[in-house]
Amino acid sequence: MKKSRVLSLIKWLVLIAFAVLFLFPTIWMFVSSTKTVAEISREMGTISSFIPNFSNFQHWFDPYKELFSRFQFSRHFMNSVYYTSVIVFSSLLVNSLAGYALAKLDVPYKKVIKGTLLILIIFPFQSVFIQIFLIINELNLTNTVWGLALPHIGGAFYIYLFMIFFQKIPKELIESAYIDGASNWKIFWKIIIPISKPVYLTVGILIFVGSWNDYVWPLMIFTEADKYPLAVAVNILNETQPVYLNQVMAGLTITTIPILLIYIFGQKYIMPQNTSSGIK
Incomplete structure (x- = not known):
């Protein structure tokens, strides 16, 4: 003892x-x-x-006042809020639908798709930066929010997380809904989503942190400085003379606070251990 x-x-x-x-x-x-x-x-x-x-x-708060007076930092903050919101909500919808289809529907070549997902998880997004940029450029989506968001909306890792969670939901629950005449779409919206809050919050937080902190891809997509998100704008502080360290730290603090708040208020909802069956 x-x-x-x-x-x-x-x-x-x-x-x-x-x-x-x-x-x-x-x-x-x-x-x-x-x-x-x-x-x-x-x-x-x-x-x-x-x-x-x-x-x-x-x-x-003097460094913060000086920061906002020297730079359009409020614009960059709102850019980040807007871009991140589009990416998070679009990604949750697309990835959860894909995960549900692989977990509960009769999808052709399901085993091949699952194996492909596992392979795609290994390859980092950065390894195909150039190819994706060329596609976005051909679609005339540079300098647009969709040019920024589209490559991030579908993620193999997030689809896999949804699929694993949905597989734990009892099939009897879905079969009873079918008997009552519910369609796949209605089952997904009325049954699956309400009982799957842990995985939605978990994936949502992961997507939020990744998109909020993203630096390289926005720098490639946006050529107009007023469209930069915070992660790119903070770097401008280090390149604009004179460089004031307290203002740089103020910019980094503003960038960090949303992530800390999301983690503090969302950590208790992240995939609790008592959701092994998919239902609380």
Whole structure:
């Protein structure tokens, strides 16, 4: 009994140590975004760099005000919100429909499709950047939200997650709906979606984080600076002279906060262990 307590204490100490280690850069970023460039330089490498200057509270948001006055940061923020919303909702619809078809419908060559999905999961999206860009360019979709969104809407990994979850839903539930005269579309909207919130939230969060942080693809698709999302706009801060470190940290903080909020409020809904049957 004593040995298990010691092991449990060691485990928690290790977890806390790793948590602190990973949190340090984020804390430094938040704190630096509230200070002047002189304060950041003076306190660099000391414990003070992780502690806000409470005596100067009234000036904490000065770097943010200067950031928004120098750059069209509100426009870039709304661009990210718009692009991410389109990608998340489109991806959830397309991937869930594909996953449901593979899990519950008689699809021709189903085994071949499933095997292809597993192969596609291995290949990163970056490996076909050039080919996809040429297709988007031929369709005249550059500088448009659909040019940005279309390559991200269908994802082999997300289809596979939906398929695995839907396979756990009892077939008797669907068969009873068929007996009552429900169509496949009605079954999907009225039965499958309401009992599949964990997988929708899990995939939605993954898609949100990926699209919100995406940098290379938006940079390739958009040639007009006012259409850039936040991930690209933040890089502009490092290229526009003079570069103010506190403003860069403010931009990174604004980019990070939505992801933290999504994770904090959504983590308890992510694929809970008690959904093995697909129904709570």
